[in-house]
Amino acid sequence: MIQTYWQDAARDEAMQDEHAFIWRAMLETIDIDLAGRRVLDAGCNRGGFLRLLADRRGITEGFGYDPASGAIEDARQLAGQRPLHFEAADTIPGGWCDFDAAFSHEVLYLLHDLSAHARAMFAALVPGGVYYAVMGVHASSPLMAEWHRANLEELHLPELYDIDEVIAVFEAAAFHAAAARLAIRFVPTAGHGHHGQDRLLDWLDYYYDKKLLLRFSRTAESSASATP
Numbered sequence: 001m002i003q004t005y006w007q008d009a010a011r012d013e014a015m016q017d018e019h020a021f022i023w024r025a026m027l028e029t030i031d032i033d034l035a036g037r038r039v040l041d042a043g044c045n046r047g048g049f050l051r052l053l054a055d056r057r058g059i060t061e062g063f064g065y066d067p068a069s070g071a072i073e074d075a076r077q078l079a080g081q082r083p084l085h086f087e088a089a090d091t092i093p094g095g096w097c098d099f100d101a102a103f104s105h106e107v108l109y110l111l112h113d114l115s116a117h118a119r120a121m122f123a124a125l126v127p128g129g130v131y132y133a134v135m136g137v138h139a140s141s142p143l144m145a146e147w148h149r150a151n152l153e154e155l156h157l158p159e160l161y162d163i164d165e166v167i168a169v170f171e172a173a174a175f176h177a178a179a180a181r182l183a184i185r186f187v188p189t190a191g192h193g194h195h196g197q198d199r200l201l202d203w204l205d206y207y208y209d210k211k212l213l214l215r216f217s218r219t220a221e222s223s224a225s226a227t228p
Contacts (some may be wrong), residue, residue: 020112023049028183029213037100042088043107047075065089092120102131112158118173122159128220136211138163145204175216
């Protein structure tokens with residue numbers, strides 16, 4: 001079945017609005033200046049993060065892909081005159097390359113072939129480029145481990161990854177790996193009403209402690225990934 005949205009048009013729009021505070025935290029945590037850079041967004045949905053980068057960080061071009069074709073159509077319409085490009089795809093589209101930086105937000109836990117993703121990202125980055133991946137759905141996050149068990153079959157998820165396992169996969173693809181907690185200042189509680197307000201402390205622990213920004217850098221000397 002063709003996937004048009006992650007959930008549906010209205011809920012995908014609400015989801016992107018809810019993610020705005022995460023995007024701001026990502027930009028406060030990263031260690032490069034994005035002005036004048038070519039940027040890739042994996043799992044871009046309706047393109048909100050790339051619009052933010054075009055409006056606030058002065059990127060030269062932004063490219064986003066997502067398997068949800070309806071969300072991609074929305075992203076194209078919302079882009080306006082910004083230098084943004086979008087494609088409906090499960091992986092980096094052919095010909096997309098020479099990116100200075102790449103981003104993803106809660107994409108890694110969805111991937112059945114994490115090694116293929118790491119290799120594709122390595123090939124898409126320029127030497128010295130960096131891939132920043134936010135990951136809160138992992139084995140060391142009790143709240144997300146519970147969610148994963150409840151949704152494993154319905155969403156056709158892979159087994160829950162451990163952070164060390166993810167890092168090992170990217171290091172095998174010749175990346176240098178590092179990790180940090182996101183620089184989250186406040187968590188908007190209203191956006192988590194559908195999760196149950198009685199679990200607010202669990203969600204605060206998730207955002208402030210368990211949700212990580214993984215930094216995978218392609219060194220300037222690297223010319224090909226280590227794993228064929």
